Amino acid sequence: MTEVKPMRADARRNYERLLEEAQRAFAEHGVEASLEDVARRAGVGIGTLYRHFPTRDALLETLLRARFDGQAERARELLTDPAPLEALQAWLLGLGDTTGTFRGLAELTADALNDETSRLYASCHAMRDAASQLVERAQAAGELRADVTTHELLLLLHAASWAGPHLPGDAGMQRLLALVFEGLRAS
Structure with missing residues (x-):
């Protein structure tokens, strides 16, 4: 096992400043900042950035x-919710808020689902x-259509995350997901 050396104090400060400024830049300009x-x-210097984060994906993943860890934990908590479809919807709204953090992140995460070389x-x-467990539970309860796959549901979420900001008002993504779930409800 390789031992990880702790960072020097100046390297740690640079690392933290890079994360703070990346957060600001991505919030202002999207993932292509x-x-x-x-x-x-x-x-x-740019070399310092690349020493800490060799790719844009590595920086975003950090x-x-x-x-993402919080979303996975939230999914585990929601597995005990007495209303499986509502639990799935609540989890997807939380994930949608996460993927909507930076303009372009929804597309990037959707692409990363199929790209094993991506850090994401x-x-x-x-x-x-995490979503699969919630989907299977909602389907087993007869609340979610049996022919819906987790991958399809995540792509619909990413589409709603992308399209939501283009609707008037603050509830764009929530509105789109509510419409999606009306169509996904088991009859």
């Missing part, structure tokens, strides 16, 4: 890891596994 700008805003692949599959 300039990494050179992130490094400049953090007061480091920024989103806690949120493992996190996205953890979300798929």
Whole structure:
């Protein structure tokens, strides 16, 4: 087993500043924000950014890891909810809020579901596994159509996350997901 060396204090500060500035840049400009700008805003060179985060996906994965872990934990909690379809809907709304964090993230995570080379692949599959349990539970209870796959449901969520901000008002994604779930309800 390889031992991980702790970061020097200055390296730790650079790492934290890069994450803070990346959070700001992605919030302002979406996932395609300039990494050179992130490094400049953090007061480091682009080489320092790439030493810590060799790819854009690695930087995004680090920024989103806690949120994705939280979503997986929330799914485990919702498995005991007495209303399986409502639990699935609540979980998907939370995931939609996460994938809507940065403009372009919904597309990136949807693509990562099929790209084993992406740093986001493992996190996205953890979300798929969490969703699968909730989907199977709602289907077993007869509340969700039996022919709906988890992958289809996640793609619908990503579509609603992308389209939601294009609707007037603040409830765009929630409104779209409510419409989707009306069509997915078992008859």
